[in-house]
Amino acid sequence: MISLKQLTKVYGRGPDAVTVLDRLDVEVASGEILAVVGPSGAGKSTLAQCINLLERPTSGQVVVNGEDLSGLPEHRLRVARRRIGTVFQSASLLSRRTAAENVALPLEYLGVTPAEAKARVAELLERVGLSHRAHHYPFELSGGQRQRVGIARALALRPSVLLSDEATSGLDPETTRSVVSLLRQLRDDLDLAVVFITHEMDTVLHVADSAARLDRGRIVEQGRLVDLLTDHDSALGRALQPRLSPADPGAGARAWHVTYDSRAVPADWLQRVSADLGEPAALLAATIQNIGGTSTGNATVGLVAPDAVRVEAAFARHGLRAVLRPTHHATRGTAPETPPAEPTLTTTRKEAALWA
Numbered sequence: 249m250i251s252l253k254q255l256t257k258v259y260g261r262g263p264d265a266v267t268v269l270d271r272l273d274v275e276v277a278s279g280e281i282l283a284v285v286g287p288s289g290a291g292k293s294t295l296a297q298c299i300n301l302l303e304r305p306t307s308g309q310v311v312v313n314g315e316d317l318s319g320l321p322e323h324r325l326r327v328a329r330r331r332i333g334t335v336f337q338s339a340s341l342l343s344r345r346t347a348a349e350n351v352a353l354p355l356e357y358l359g360v361t362p363a364e365a366k367a368r369v370a371e372l373l374e375r376v377g378l379s380h381r382a383h384h385y386p387f388e389l390s391g392g393q394r395q396r397v398g399i400a401r402a403l404a405l406r407p408s409v410l411l412s413d414e415a416t417s418g419l420d421p422e423t424t425r426s427v428v429s430l431l432r433q434l435r436d437d438l439d440l441a442v443v444f445i446t447h448e449m450d451t452v453l454h455v456a457d458s459a460a461r462l463d464r465g466r467i468v469e470q471g472r473l474v475d476l477l478t479d480h481d482s483a484l485g486r487a488l489q490p491r492l493s494p495a496d497p498g499a500g501a502r503a504w505h506v507t508y509d510s511r512a513v514p515a516d517w518l519q520r521v522s523a524d525l526g527e528p529a530a531l532l533a534a535t536i537q538n539i540g541g542t543s544t545g546n547a548t549v550g551l552v553a554p555d556a557v558r559v560e561a562a563f564a565r566h567g568l569r570a571v572l573r574p575t576h577h578a579t580r581g582t583a584p585e586t587p588p589a590e591p592t593l594t595t596t597r598k599e600a601a602l603w604a
């Protein structure tokens with residue numbers, strides 16, 4: 249488990265001071281994936297660096313399995329950092345090392361014997377489905393395979409927390425899905441607490457159990473995905489919904505926006521509401537997500553019934569909340585696309601600092 253307590257990062261001093269992270273409180277349990285989303289400049293990179301303590305927080309705590317790492321002196325921090333494995337963007341492998349040699353890097357820094365390292369690397373590559381690519385160089389691997397090597401390397405020192413910093417950015421949708429499914433598998437097999445930082449809202453639905461929205465250095469919203477998706481008042485929930493293009497409700501009818509989840513709502517809710525109101529309810533658009541075994545739905549329903557209170561009551565009777573408002577056409581995502589960063593020496597140096 250990892251908890252951030254009142255985590256704050258201020259750059260500069262005096263009149264030039266800029267608060268980039270402002271008293272963040274976040275908790276990620278073992279076996280949970282929390283997605284942190286936010287627009288460019290919200291503080292996501294800074295948060296990643298404060299979590300793996302490449303940057304010292306100005307105040308607040310980073311607590312992993314009960315121990316506050318933020319206050320540790322440098323020599324103890326080096327060891328403590330091993331509890332947090334970091335996966336960077338796909339291209340951060342050392343180009344002159346094979347997949348196996350890249351995965352072995354943290355073990356070499358740790359000084360494990362070559363025989364032990366060999367066995368561990370083989371186990372890790374098998375776990376990420378890349379045993380057959382052990383001796384290939386990064387340029388001989390696909391983007392998804394390179395990212396799997398990055399994940400294997402992040403797991404080398406048996407961390408209990410995995411930090412994914414834009415790990416799927418720049419990957420095509422199919423590769424993203426396979427990396428995401430590997431992360432979920434690892435979450436379950438190794439009981440990892442995963443912090444998944446991303447600007448890609450699409451990916452959040454597929455990877456996360458919960459999500460937090462960072463905006464100008466503050467967590468402005470967080471919760472279980474299934475709750476966010478069914479909360480009409482949640483900007484994050486709305487941004488996570490797949491985009492719908494509802495059909496026109498037709499003359500005299502109005503469009504109702506309905507969200508629901510299968511824990512509280514019968515599968516034949518549309519027929520039931522229709523029967524209650526004594527008029528056909530037209531399904532104008534709908535999408536259903538399976539989030540951890542719970543179906544969450546987002547629908548637009550056309551009704552002629554003039555009495556809004558009566559309509560709301562009919563929906564409420566079956567556990568649904570309906571809101572009469574212009575259909576939500578907002579583009580998905582609060583976080584604009586940013587191009588993937590090129591691999592740089594800085595990234596490599598930074599990574600080395602994690603294991604040294």
Ligand SMILES: Nc1ncnc2c1ncn2[C@@H]1O[C@H](COP(=O)(O)OP(=O)(O)OP(=O)(O)O)[C@@H](O)[C@H]1O
Nearest residue numbers: 259266268287288289290291292293294295447586
């Ligand atoms: N070393 C630094 N000194 C001063 N300000 C900084 C420093 N690093 C980041 N910032 C500022 O902190 C804010 C958040 O930056 P950060 O890179 O963490 O955001 P981000 O959400 O990762 O953005 P992006 O998605 O564009 O990478 C920005 O306004 C940035 O200019």
